[in-house]
Amino acid sequence: MKIETFKALVVEELGDKQFKREVTPRKLSDLPDGDVLVQVEYSSLNYKDTLSATGNKGITRHYPHTPGIDAAGWVVESRDKQIKEGDQVIVTGYDLGMNTAGGFSQYVRVPSGWIIPLPTGLSLKESMVYGTAGLTAAMSIHKLELNGLKKDAGEVLVTGATGGVGSMAVAILSRLGYQVVASTGKLKEKEFLISLGAHEVMDREELKDPSAKPLGKKRWAGVVDTVGGETLTTAIKTTMDEGSVSCCGMVTSTDLKSSIFPFILRGINLLGISSAEYPLSRKVVLWDKLADPWKIDSFDRIHTECGLDQLNGYIDQMLKGQITGRIVVRLDT
Template structure:
């Protein structure tokens, strides 16, 4: 069985080459589930894998793509039937296991979940791992008692994939959202998504060197890490909840314990890569139903596999303004 895939090769040390190649099923890793991929999406981790970042991928040749949605070809384990529509995200997909930038994937059946009713395969990849991460973050706010009456909710890195989807979901649920971004030219876009206030990164960080700041936020979804996360924690209201899922600014957290022991602020880490399947299913069901966004189309740009090279470069340069949906359907 032949299929088309983006393949990253390493012809010599520290040199990585990307090309669209025809591969065979025999070249894929072992697994009990084969999926014909209809759609994937481009994530920052994919861009790192595509450029040979050893923190993501060490073995080459390799096909990136931590997201995939498509139809089951076969399942020897018995959990799925041929033709079943499924979603496969994270775990090791697209890291050391050939991923969703190929028209076929072979993975453990335990990595897949059946597409929930109310969601198409295309819509599922408009969300992708970014939507799952946003959903997990919102779910933790709600599970820990943060309601629209708790006060404004801060979303950092708001123009990114996770941030923009979080803004839209929270706004749909009736929360008052403040978005922080380094791209103020995207203010109108964030307000269309539902943000009531948009702050520049510089304005938000004013006075951030103080040990405690004026209480403002009922909850926070941080997609950045570093000093921005620390500033958000310092300005969260008593008994507020802060979720964190990113480290693009820094993996370090320069903060003291005051917000935690004097205001009872709770910091919750969000991990979409190894989240238990039951939790994934719960969030995907909500994304397909009461959390479903009516305007997903305006949040994404659809490209073919052959157009990914340009988008990978734009992502690494910080120039992408929308999520990238990757179509692997031919014809």
């Protein structure tokens, strides 16, 4: 098959800390070397993409660059015998979309060690409704359970609940039978969160406890925190004895202020989540869970689909914390 050009969102550095984003024709020779060429059918928008798309050099060192840490599509060429032309595959994380041209493109070329076969029970589109956000939510819940969280233990708090990771965590926890309390700054989205299975929706302001008290009233059996900062501090000091708090995000701050007391007086576990570099074999286990026993029933409600041409607007909205649910990018148009 001869591919002359294809479309990709390209971010260019203009100088003076200014960056321009434009859908641009690309050639296969523009892609990095790799064992597997994938024709991307769907990608999705994650917070990290907004940083890469706006010139954050902690994420992407060199421009011009195509962001997109997620991609799902068909294998077009493969130098790996285990991966065949025509296979449906998922790629999330590792260096995709960071310093390797990413999924906001009709083609990606990646190492075979990043490739996940699409699990039975999931369509390419559903895999990108989950995307890195769904995988991160699944990792958080998996780690909470490994550390003792049980369905009858009490309420589980999800912060940043209308965001990608947050909405996925609400939907998966509720699918698994947990009692979910969704914390949000968008109370107008209460019905959306209830439709995902939240049993209570609370204003995120209620979660902030600026007092210097080292411990608060015990409430949470477990916490999926996606925002960090003061919210995470309060979550740690209001978690019940031997409960766990997973921590993946830094939307509000990269600082963590906490005393030692929740840890030594209540036995709280603080669980770090790093989805990008999670070993492939363990990612496969979680994707299998997402495809079957943990499969959510709210795919339609939880996502908005857009084309490459509409992505710029959603990137701006996500930077302002205005997105509800997941943005799935369709590449075949």
